[in-house]
Amino acid sequence: MKDKKRSKLKIFMSLLLLFLFMLPVRGKAEEPQKVVLQLRWQHQFQFAGYYMAQALGYYAEEGLDVEIRSAFTPEGKVLNAPEEVASKRADFGIGAIDILIAEDEKTDFMVVASIFQRSPTEFFMLENTPYRSPADLAGLKIARRRDDLLDIELQALLIREGIDPSVFPFCNHVGNFQVEDLVMGKFDVVPGYLGAISYYAEKKGVKLKRIKPIDYGIDFYGDTIFTRRSLALTNPELVEKFRRASIKGWEYALNHPEEVSRYIVDKYYPLAEDKQEILEFNLFQAEKVKDFTLYPVVQIGNINPYRWEHMYTTLRNLNLVHDNININDFIFDYESIKEERARQRQKLVNIFTLVMVVLSLFALTVYLTARRTMAELKAAFDKQLEENRQKEALIIHQARLAAMGEMMANIAHQWRQPLNNLGLVLTNLEDAYQNGELTPAFMAASMEKSRRLINNLSRTIEDFRDFLNPRSRKEVFYVYEAVTSVLDLMEENLRFHNIKVELNRLEMVCAYGYANQYAQAVFNVINNSFEVLKNSLRRDKKIVLRIYREQGMAVLEIEDNGGGIDEEIGDKIFQIYFTTKEKSKGTGLGLYITKTIIEQHMGGRISWHNTEEGLCMQLAVPAWGGHEDGNLQG
Secondary structure, three states, X not given: OHHHHHHHHHHHHHHHHHHHHHHHHOOOOOOOEEEEEEOOOOOOHHHHHHHHHHHXXXXXXXXXXXXXXXXXXXXXXXXXXXXXXXXXXOOEEEEOHHHHHHHHOOOOEEEEEEOOOOOOEEEEEEOOOOOOOHHHHHHOOEOOOOOOHHHHHHXXXXXXXXXXXXXXXXXXXXXXXXXXXXXXXXXXXXXXXOOHHXXXXXXXXXXXXXXXXXXXXOOOOOOEEEEEHHHHHHOHXXXXXXXXXXXXXHHHHHHOHHHHHHHHHHHHOOOOOOHHHHHHHHHHHHHHHHHHHOOOOOOOEOOOHHHHHHHHHHHHHOOOOOOOOOHHHHEOOHHHHHHHHHHHHOOOOOHHHHHHHHHHHHHHHHHHHHHHHHHHHHHHHHHHHHHOOOHHHHHHHHHHHHHHHHHHHHHHHHHHHHHHHHHHHHHHHHHHHHOOOOOHHHHHHHHHHHHHHHHHHHHHHHHHHHHHOOOOOOEEEEHHHHHHHHHHHHHHHHHHOOOEEEEEEEOOOEEEEOHHHHHHHHHHHHHHHHHHHHOOOOOOOEEEEEEEEEOOEEXXXXXXXXXXXXXXXXXXOOOOXXXXXXXXXXXXXXXXXXXXXXXXXXXXXXXXXXXXXXEEEEEEEEEOOOOOXXXXXX
């Protein structure tokens, strides 16, 4: 009877806590909140997603009343989106590298969603212009304007090719560059955005050649939604609603280009005499926009922090920005902001009870994660065994279990220090309580430190679960992210054995295949280097990583200074069950499985060679798109 009463009391208390927690976010229905979106150009398909979010009621469903402003005022003035947002005349803007330049001036911007995954900037010339490489630009007259955003990508391209941009003078050209500037010989090369010049050249029968910065490794984002950081932090719900509705609008626009193009003409050019020509241009632009969004391969609005950081580094090399950037503060993350606000609102609770509860949850999480992982591995193995009872299925299963054992050891290392620190926090609290020195400030500081330690433990579990989560479908992934996931798991072991990891060449290369299998292959190779180095007597033990693109392949090089491989056994290292370790310490499966994953599952190649001080393993898998020019093509 007492147990039933106690159970009812627990349910009542849980419901009461849930009710109290929800109180701050409940309220009466309000009028739609008015916000202003500042475009970066005149009304056209370039901004189709926002028109559809407005026309189809997506903004209204989120409680927003959105005004979409053209960059051109009735007086003919051109509005600058970063200036309009910074001055609070607009709440959201559309920009690209101009956001980073403004951020360097302490305007405190946040990017919300990158719509154009690639920059639409191109440079055009007549078909008969003598041009084979950027070096040939030296003899050509290039249309350059000071402070022109399109010119920044040209400067980056030239510097990457070893050419000083200052050798090409600026001009005082007013207005847009047009195909007539090429035909009349005013310029040999003119910049363009989103294919407008190529459209009118085709209409006039003028054949052009083009230079795309992305072909030379200048991989910038294009149109991106941004807002003020102060607005994002004080009202993240508003920003998330706008982001969510805008992405829905873009999905509709990209799936219905003709309908949306007609809507744009009817909505914004009802009295135009050349409505058919405007419609044709918007239909042309719709195809271009779809290419630059990489839809549907890449999720609309996807943001890669490393690419924004790389863009900022490029601008700094051009002396266009000077300070460092905190990429985490620059990118809007609704969930992170919500979590931070929740932590700030949380009341002080009994630290001992909290720690015990959280530790219990972590223990349960570890148990459930391991159990679920083992169940998934067993289910995958059983299915594979039913379909194909060949020897390879058993080998792969054994290798996964061996890899999991290695990673569990790494997790144990990563947990040891946080748990020791957590014990010290509890000891300090106990001493403070017994000595009458337990103040609210000391209690709050102890709680915050405990939460950080617990979050650290939680991230380790999440990394472990994601690492072992089997995926049967191919996907686009960054090689760098796969490598860092492995290094995160091995971080404590590497540090304990004084092994330094260096990244002396890093290109943000995308691969297409099985991300988790690739990460397992990387883990096997790095772990082999670790096993050799941990017993080495060298003081400067290190592992050097290089990531780059070469001949359509995403290449990862893993080099150590732990001594090379005896040439006599070089032909055997990829054979099954071959190992140079003691029988109790090696399975002989690691490099065999790595070769199977890289060459058979992902269509790549693996090779090795001895260096002056050690061994270099090279893993090459098909890059996304598989082209030398670096285009992300499906």
